[in-house]
Amino acid sequence: MTWLITGGAGYIGAHVAHAMTAAGERAVVLDDLSSGIPGRLPAGVPLVRGSVLDRDVVDGVLAGHAVTGVVHLAAKKQVGESVEQPLRYYRENVYGLTVLLEAVVAAGVRRFLFSSSAAVYGVPDTDLVSESAACEPINPYGQTKLTGEWLVRAAGRAHGLSTACLRYFNVAGAAAPELADTGVFNIIPMFFDRITRGEAPRIFGADYPTPDGTCIRDYIHVADLADAHLAVARRLARTEAGKDLTVNIGRGVGVSVRELADVVGEVTGHRFEPVVEPRRAGDAAKAVASVELITEALGWTASYGVRDMVASAWAGWSARHPETAVH
Helix, strand or coil: CEEEEECCCCHHHHHHHHHHHHCCCEEEEEECCCCCCHHHCCCCCCEEECCCCCHHHHHHHHHHCCCCEEEECCCCCCHHHHHHCHHHHHHHHHHHHHHHHHHHHHHCCCEEEEEEEHHHHCCCCCCCECCCCCCCCCCHHHHHHHHHHHHHHHHHHHHCCEEEEEEECEEECCCCHHHCCCCCCCHHHHHHHHHHCCCCCEEECCCCCCCCCCCEECEEEHHHHHHHHHHHHHHHHCCCCCCEEEEEECCCCCEEHHHHHHHHHHHHCCCCCCEEECCCCCCCCEECECCHHHHHHHCCCCCCCHHHHHHHHHHHHHHHCHHHCCC
16 A cells, blocks of 8 residues: 655654554655655655645645555644634644545545544543543634544545544654654643753643642653554555544553653753643643553554653754753
8 A cells, every 4th residue: 555644744744654664554745844844754755745725736646656545644733823723723624634535535545544633522521531532622723623533434434435533642752853843832842942941841730630739641652653553554454445443542641740840850850840830721630541442443552651752852852952961
């Protein structure tokens, strides 16, 4: 098979491209390079610069590279930005997916893996969030991901596609320094950014009903996430047409924000007492994945722990910010 990876030059996408090609899968990447970096891609993987919003470009990639399956990661993904720019998020994430699926159906491609998010659950009130939990997203980003799932499944049933929707929990780490996340939108790089500026990491809310009062989250190493994509893609390759698999991707282990801050201090050597600020609207006290379904369906489990995530992320951050070295 040949897999089209949309958004394949991005942080997660490049890890998926490396995992799939290292396992012998053929891949081509479509990326508009709004946040992607061409140098992240494995040698020999073709890169087409363009957007899933451009039907002519998508048609050309599918036909020109004899694509037989799609891994769709291209999307806007910042929660706060989605609240400020909902029209942009629905256009990029929902209309873009519509254009892509129309092209996929027309080209006769029958395998489609969709990058979803735990944001579809909203603020879950349960110790472990299973795939059967109510989906009640609280921001436009999560809404576009849930709408995307509905669209993917409907297209699969109507047109005979085998589909999968992967609900990521909190992604962190890097398989190599050059593949590290360059954004400062997630909690670990946000901690690193504060440290680099000589400031204490911030914790938003320390009065939650958790053991130490801070939010608890499920963190998954991006290399594990990429491995999960490979496992699901190979499952799709032998799945009956019209079938769907929707699974959480996490570790099933909760880590509090304060515990994470402690690990960051230990790994980096920069020990600051975190500053506690008011809660942010919409933050759940706890969001930890149930991972029973993917383990049962695929025999897949995560391999890396939180210290691995922090250490690998710090290696990438330090390579770009040498001033952070502890002397």
